[in-house]
Amino acid sequence: MRALRLPAWKTEPELVEVDEPTPGPGQVVVKIGGAGACHSDLHLMHDFEPGAVPWNPPFTLGHENAGWVHALGAGVTGLEIGQPVAVYGPWGCGTCARCRVGVDTYCENPAGAPVPGGGGGLGLDGGMAEYELVPAARHIVPLPEGLDPVLAAPLTDAGLTPYHAIRRSWSKLPPGSTAVVIGVGGLGHVGVQILKATTAARVIAVDNRDDALRLAEECGADLTLRSGERTAEEIRAATGGRGADVVLDFVGVDATLRTGAAAARTVGDLTIVGIGGGTLPVSFFSVPYEVSIQTTYWGSRPELIEVLDLGARGLVRPKTTTFRLDDAMTAYRMMQEGTLEGRAVIVP
Numbered sequence: 001m002r003a004l005r006l007p008a009w010k011t012e013p014e015l016v017e018v019d020e021p022t023p024g025p026g027q028v029v030v031k032i033g034g035a036g037a038c039h040s041d042l043h044l045m046h047d048f049e050p051g052a053v054p055w056n057p058p059f060t061l062g063h064e065n066a067g068w069v070h071a072l073g074a075g076v077t078g079l080e081i082g083q084p085v086a087v088y089g090p091w092g093c094g095t096c097a098r099c100r101v102g103v104d105t106y107c108e109n110p111a112g113a114p115v116p117g118g119g120g121g122l123g124l125d126g127g128m129a130e131y132e133l134v135p136a137a138r139h140i141v142p143l144p145e146g147l148d149p150v151l152a153a154p155l156t157d158a159g160l161t162p163y164h165a166i167r168r169s170w171s172k173l174p175p176g177s178t179a180v181v182i183g184v185g186g187l188g189h190v191g192v193q194i195l196k197a198t199t200a201a202r203v204i205a206v207d208n209r210d211d212a213l214r215l216a217e218e219c220g221a222d223l224t225l226r227s228g229e230r231t232a233e234e235i236r237a238a239t240g241g242r243g244a245d246v247v248l249d250f251v252g253v254d255a256t257l258r259t260g261a262a263a264a265r266t267v268g269d270l271t272i273v274g275i276g277g278g279t280l281p282v283s284f285f286s287v288p289y290e291v292s293i294q295t296t297y298w299g300s301r302p303e304l305i306e307v308l309d310l311g312a313r314g315l316v317r318p319k320t321t322t323f324r325l326d327d328a329m330t331a332y333r334m335m336q337e338g339t340l341e342g343r344a345v346i347v348p
């Protein structure tokens with residue numbers, strides 16, 4: 001079969017011929033229906049150095065995947081060949097306290113995981129291929145009725161990551177509150193939809209691209225602002241001087257973090273989702289009283305089930321552009337240039 005593989009750090013991926021995987025005991029092979037292209041893949045190609053993460057190339061890219069059960073290893077029950085499924089992407093040890101409640105992202109026994117701190121497309125072979133080997137059946141989540149793998153694939157990361165970030169701030173988003181989404185890309189535009197679907201907050205979207213702001217409006221944003229030096233003031237002005245109850249920064253560079261901190265309301269949340277690598281000096285008087293500044297990473301298996309439900313009911317619908325496996329690098333190039341709208345999904 002063909003697979004888009006990252007051969008080494010700081011190289012371009014290559015489309016190559018590899019053997020089809022066969023499932024060992026407890027494992028599942030998924031025929032890929034869609035594999036989302038993630039901005040973090042660009043960091044894998046261009047920025048990561050040996051030692052940055054506890055795993056190394058070569059491996060097949062693609063960490064947001066859905067498709068159909070293709071082959072079951074010995075002892076796997078409860079799944080049927082041909083059944084549409086999503087793949088939960090972070091693969092932990094399966095037995096630590098975190099993994100037991102479905103939070104493999106924060107596995108506390110990484111030495112016992114198939115790869116420490118990674119998963120398919122992140123150290124092990126992912127879904128940018130015709131088939132993906134999933135090392136444990138618990139990572140397979142059946143798709144609810146009415147959800148197609150091409151739409152389900154981006155929900156496993158571009159949906160799950162903002163969902164997890166928003167869900168933990170639900171208590172701060174009652175009617176009358178304001179949520180700000182900074183960066184309306186693959187994750188941010190789904191974040192706007194999730195805020196509208198699961199909270200009563202007013203949603204303000206911020207980006208430096210007109211197309212992205214249009215997309216935010218389509219997704220239900222109540223107000224869109226072009227990012228600049230005055231963005232925080234504009235957010236305050238739009239909230240009667242109070243500021244935003246929750247700021248979700250999907251970019252994470254110095255400028256966006258500064259904007260987020262300056263725009264937050266007392267007792268608000270500033271959540272860093274984007275891996276832009278920026279920093280924010282924090283001291284007692286540098287942010288409004290009792291603002292929580294927090295990072296977040298991907299999401300849990302129970303949350304994936306909830307996101308898939310929102311997707312199946314049409315409440316959350318990532319904007320997707322599909323590419324053939326041969327054109328996967330075009331998708332990444334467009335992402336790099338900022339010309340891609342919504343999420344690119346590779347359909348092998």
Ligand SMILES: [Zn+2]
Pocket residue numbers: 038039040041063157158
């Ligand atoms: Zn990702």
Ligand SMILES: [Zn+2]
Pocket residue numbers: 092093094095096097098099100104106107108109110
């Ligand atoms: Zn674990």
